[in-house]
Amino acid sequence: MFTKSAYSEDVTANYNMLSKQLDALLTGETNAIANFSNASALLNQFFDQINWVGFYLMEDGELVLGPFQGLPACVRIPLSRGVCGAAATKQETVIVPDVHAYPGHIACDAASQSEIVVPITKDGKLVGVLDIDSPIKDRFSEQDAEGLEQFIEVLVKHI
Template sequence: MFKVETYSDSREKNYDLLIKQLKALVEDEKNAIANFSNSSALLNQFLDRVNWVGFYLMEDGELVLGPFQGLPACVRIPLGKGVCGTAASKQETVRVEDVHAFPGHIACDAASQSEIVVPIVKDGNLLGVLDIDSPEKNRFDELDQQKLEEFVEMLLQYID
């Protein structure tokens, strides 16, 4: 018998359910843009207290705006610049409690106060980053980081 799963009071269980939903959404599709698009929509629906969720994808040595949910955004970000460029160049997640205190922050949306950026790396190659902004300071914690990294790992299984 099919059982409909619903979100609970546990953030960890909710993230685990989100990752299962992601797999169901992308497992039969190999088109990267379609999967990035649906992934950003899924995250935007799931996460509260966020104002931008999306992807920047590597193209000709820089990050270029990809599928996203939110207000119009910066189109190109050089590696090493801003939170996205820093996470991309280091190939590690960057979590920023207060974007106004981050040296070189690129303000695409003045409402953004905190940010988390997870690099998307497959077989040693940087494909881009997952970028999530919040209008609240200190919105993202260790659990968000861990589970968003798992989200990206799941997505990578279905990106060629």
């Protein structure tokens, strides 16, 4: 494992390193919950200026809280609600610079100001979403979206 001091100023290189670390961490483990748990812990270690990171997993047509790091969260999210529901329904990454300006935002943590949600698909089927919240506005960029999509591609190999 490496520490934040091992990261460079190159965001793409950092995400490449993060994805390699995830792959090494999960290799040989077949339990999906264990792998989601370690993935959320790794992301929590990687990011600064976030207050929640975790997964919502598809179950019976809705998103259900999975492994995460942060304060207690909403347990069930219908696909018709919030940023997580939008990303799951569209099956595309959604970046919200200001959650208070997002129609239908679900406020699980009052400190959250911005959010990024990345859908997780395997074999063409929606598995869930990765959700990351920040206590500052405009925290997430297109580079974050690309890097997190790469991270999810690695994760999907292990679930």
